[in-house]
Amino acid sequence: MHLIEYQPDGHTVIIHQKKDSRRGVVNNQLNSWSFQLDRVLHDVSQEEVYNSVARNVVLAALDGYNGTVMCFGQTGAGKTYTMTGATESYKERGIIPVPSRRYCPPLDSDMKEESFG
Ligand SMILES: Nc1ncnc2c1ncn2[C@@H]1O[C@H](COP(=O)(O)OP(=O)(O)OP(=O)(O)O)[C@@H](O)[C@H]1O
Known part of the structure; x- marks a missing residue:
């Protein structure tokens, strides 16, 4: 999985982070964040x-x-x-x-x- 994901709508970036396995079986750690922007100029x-x-x-x-x-x-x-x-x-x-x-x-x-x- 990519660390940074650009959505095709041109307005959304999603940041992914791996869960920390040291936190055990029940791990509610957030591992993705979505940001809405006026425009994402990628590539x-x-x-x-x-x-x-x-x-x-x-x-x-x-x-x-x-x-x-x-x-x-x-x-x-x-x-x-x-x-x-x-x-x-x-x-x-x-x-x-x-x-x-x-x-x-x-x-x-x-x-x-x-x-x-
Ligand atoms: N869109 C791009 N396409 C190709 N090369 C790029 C692009 N953006 C930056 N670079 C290259 O990445 C390097 C760093 O970019 P730049 O110097 O513009 O960063 P900066 O944000 O001004 O850094 P600083 O804060 O240190 O001054 C440069 O060699 C630049 O040519």
Whole structure:
């Protein structure tokens, strides 16, 4: 049995733990816990992470609303990877680089000359 089970509904994670056999024959120890979440992003692309957690916040910010995207988790969980991404390939870019690329017009040569003289 897997220690962490992802339900196909995309909202539920079940954590399983083996019963401690040292507790004897009558053992009422809980050995699974189910958590309901807004969304469970297991084994998904960086693009899907952006679309499901950041896209609406960024679009609202462009309309003038305040918004925050925050990562919280234990060391090595993937916070930096999620926010900034990896440089190996474009599809591995994280949440932060996407809006600048998507919503800021690229500087063309004329604009560069105007801006920097
Ligand atoms: N979804 C992922 N796909 C592939 N590699 C990942 C993924 N998430 C994290 N990694 C890799 O796992 C390692 C740890 O990730 P990361 O540095 O993002 O964790 P962190 O939560 O920021 O850790 P810390 O709290 O120590 O700063 C890195 O090598 C990262 O590239």
